[in-house]
Amino acid sequence: MLEGAHEGLVCGVGDDTAVFRSVAGGLWAYTADAVVEGVHFDPAYTPWHSLGYKSLAVNISDLASMGGSAPSFALVVLGLTGDTEVEAVEEVYRGMGDCGKEYGCSVVGGDIVRSPQHMFISVSLVGFIPGEDFLTRGAATPGQVVMVTGTLGDSYLGLQWLMDGRKDANVCAQRHLYPRPRLEEGRRAQELGAVAAIDVSDGLLRDLGHICEESGVGAEVFLEEVPISDEAVDTARELGEDTAAAALFGGEDYELVLVADEDKVPALRGKLGLAVIGRITEGEGVTVLDTSGQRVDMRRTGYEHFKEG
Amino acid sequence: MLEGAHEGLVCGVGDDTAVFRSVAGGLWAYTADAVVEGVHFDPAYTPWHSLGYKSLAVNISDLASMGGSAPSFALVVLGLTGDTEVEAVEEVYRGMGDCGKEYGCSVVGGDIVRSPQHMFISVSLVGFIPGEDFLTRGAATPGQVVMVTGTLGDSYLGLQWLMDGRKDANVCAQRHLYPRPRLEEGRRAQELGAVAAIDVSDGLLRDLGHICEESGVGAEVFLEEVPISDEAVDTARELGEDTAAAALFGGEDYELVLVADEDKVPALRGKLGLAVIGRITEGEGVTVLDTSGQRVDMRRTGYEHFKEG
Numbered sequence: 001m002l003e004g005a006h007e008g009l010v011c012g013v014g015d016d017t018a019v020f021r022s023v024a025g026g027l028w029a030y031t032a033d034a035v036v037e038g039v040h041f042d043p044a045y046t047p048w049h050s051l052g053y054k055s056l057a058v059n060i061s062d063l064a065s066m067g068g069s070a071p072s073f074a075l076v077v078l079g080l081t082g083d084t085e086v087e088a089v090e091e092v093y094r095g096m097g098d099c100g101k102e103y104g105c106s107v108v109g110g111d112i113v114r115s116p117q118h119m120f121i122s123v124s125l126v127g128f129i130p131g132e133d134f135l136t137r138g139a140a141t142p143g144q145v146v147m148v149t150g151t152l153g154d155s156y157l158g159l160q161w162l163m164d165g166r167k168d169a170n171v172c173a174q175r176h177l178y179p180r181p182r183l184e185e186g187r188r189a190q191e192l193g194a195v196a197a198i199d200v201s202d203g204l205l206r207d208l209g210h211i212c213e214e215s216g217v218g219a220e221v222f223l224e225e226v227p228i229s230d231e232a233v234d235t236a237r238e239l240g241e242d243t244a245a246a247a248l249f250g251g252e253d254y255e256l257v258l259v260a261d262e263d264k265v266p267a268l269r270g271k272l273g274l275a276v277i278g279r280i281t282e283g284e285g286v287t288v289l290d291t292s293g294q295r296v297d298m299r300r301t302g303y304e305h306f307k308e309g
Numbered sequence: 310m311l312e313g314a315h316e317g318l319v320c321g322v323g324d325d326t327a328v329f330r331s332v333a334g335g336l337w338a339y340t341a342d343a344v345v346e347g348v349h350f351d352p353a354y355t356p357w358h359s360l361g362y363k364s365l366a367v368n369i370s371d372l373a374s375m376g377g378s379a380p381s382f383a384l385v386v387l388g389l390t391g392d393t394e395v396e397a398v399e400e401v402y403r404g405m406g407d408c409g410k411e412y413g414c415s416v417v418g419g420d421i422v423r424s425p426q427h428m429f430i431s432v433s434l435v436g437f438i439p440g441e442d443f444l445t446r447g448a449a450t451p452g453q454v455v456m457v458t459g460t461l462g463d464s465y466l467g468l469q470w471l472m473d474g475r476k477d478a479n480v481c482a483q484r485h486l487y488p489r490p491r492l493e494e495g496r497r498a499q500e501l502g503a504v505a506a507i508d509v510s511d512g513l514l515r516d517l518g519h520i521c522e523e524s525g526v527g528a529e530v531f532l533e534e535v536p537i538s539d540e541a542v543d544t545a546r547e548l549g550e551d552t553a554a555a556a557l558f559g560g561e562d563y564e565l566v567l568v569a570d571e572d573k574v575p576a577l578r579g580k581l582g583l584a585v586i587g588r589i590t591e592g593e594g595v596t597v598l599d600t601s602g603q604r605v606d607m608r609r610t611g612y613e614h615f616k617e618g
Contacts, residue, residue, distance in 0.1 A: 124433035
C-alpha cells in the first residue's frame, strides 16, 4: 500500500488484494481504465511522475462523473518491459501517491507483470457514492441545460506543445500532464440538481455525444459559450492551432459536462462557476451553433486534425 | 454488462463503470490481475474461450483465498492488437461470462484499448466477504497445520502436454485451461476455523513461502502427503515428467493452501476433504521432508525445470 489508510480500508492482503468496509447502505462506483505506451503516452515527453499521477487521475475523473467522492481505493497493474528502470517505476508510484493524497484515494495494491514490448498501466478504482443518487450518462431529457466545468482545449493544445518538442513551461502542457479531476464539483453538482454527467476524455462533442446516445436525445452546443482559457489562446496562436477546434474536439481535459433542469442552473452557475454551453434537444446527435443560431460546418473548424483523435 | 444482474448491482454506467450497493457493515475483497500474450498465454494452444474463462477464474481464486463469496463484480480491460479478430474477442467475453455464471460474478463493464503488439487482459474484481473475518497470508503461527484442496501439479503437466503440441484430450490440459477456483471451499474453511490461505498460482512451495514471509514463520511439507491425481501420474509418465516436482513447483492449479489450528483439522478434512500436507514452524522458509522425516534435496526432485517458472 502506498498511502496511509483511509476510512473504510481494512487491510491490504498480500500484494495484489485489499479489503475495505462497506458504509451501511451506501453505493460504490467501480471503474477501470488503462494506458499503453505508444498508444496513450510517449515516454519522450511524459515524465514518469505525471504518467502515474494521470493514470490515477483519469479514474478519479470517472468517479467524479458519477457524483462519487472520497474515500476511494485503487488497484494498479503495471505491465513492464525488460527496459523499464526501477527509478521509472518508483516515479510512477510516487505520481499515483501524490494524486491519491489530493483526492482521498488509497492505492491499496496491485500487481506487476511482464509485457514484452510496450509498458502499460491498468488502474481500477472503487469509490464511495454518498446517498442514493448518482450521475449517469443516460438521464438527460430534452429542454435541459448543458454546462461544463473549467475550460476546454487546454489538454489538446498542451499535447501539441509537448509533441512539438518545446521544453519551456506552458500551462496547457501542465494541464495535459496533470489533469485535475473534478471530484468535488461532480458531487456538489449532483447535490445541486444535476442529473447527467460525463468527463471530457475523448473531446466535448464526442463525450456529449455519449450522453445523447445513452439518453436517447440530441444536443445543441453554442460555440461562443464554450469556455476557452487565455493560456489556450496564447498556446494556439504560438502553434498555429484553432482554439475552437481544440475546445470542441480535443480530449483529456477531464472537465465535467453536466446536464440539469433550467431551474437548477442559477445555483450550479453561482456555486460551482459552471458555464452554460448548450441545451438537450429531441432527436439525436450533437449540433454546434454560432451566435446567430446557425449550424456550424465542422469541416471549417479544423475537424480534419481530429479524425484520428 | 455481460451477465444478468446479481443482487447488489445497481447499474452499469457508461461502458467502463458500474455502481453496486453495499451490504450494511459487510466487507469487500478487492483484487486485480493481468495476463499478457507471449508471457502468460500463447494463442497457439490457448482457446479464446478458455483465455476469457481463466482470466476471470484467477481473480475469483484470489477472492476464494480471502474467504470471500458471491456476489462479486468484475471490470475487464482488454488490450487488443490490430490483428485481434472480433470472433476472438467475443469468445473471450463468452468464456468470462460462463465463468461468472458458475461463480456468481457479474462482469459489469470494462474498456477496450489498443495495444501495439501483444494482447493483454486486465481484470479487477470486488467480492463480498460475509461476516467480520477473512483469510490472509499473514495469520499463520507455529504449530498450525497446512492443508490443501484438490490435487497439485495437474496444471503444470497439462501445460507441458499442450506445449508438446498434443491434440488428444487430456484431463490435466483441461485443468490448465479451465481452472476451478475454490470459492465455496475458501468460505467454508474460514467458517470452520482456517486462519490463513493462499491460492496456488506460482506453485505450492512458492505460495506457501508467501504465507511464511507474511506471517514471519517457516513451514515443513511432507512430500508423500502432497495429493497427486491419477491423471497427473499418467500424464507425467507419458511426458517423462516428475509428478513430485510438478506438484511442488508447478503453478496455476488454483487450489487453496489453508492453515488452521490442529483442533480444526478433523472438521476441515471431514467436511471439505482437505489433505494435510505439512506444518507451520518457527523460523523461515519452506522445507520438504520425506517419509522418514529427512529433508529432501530439491535438486533431485527436478527443480531445474522450474527455475524460470
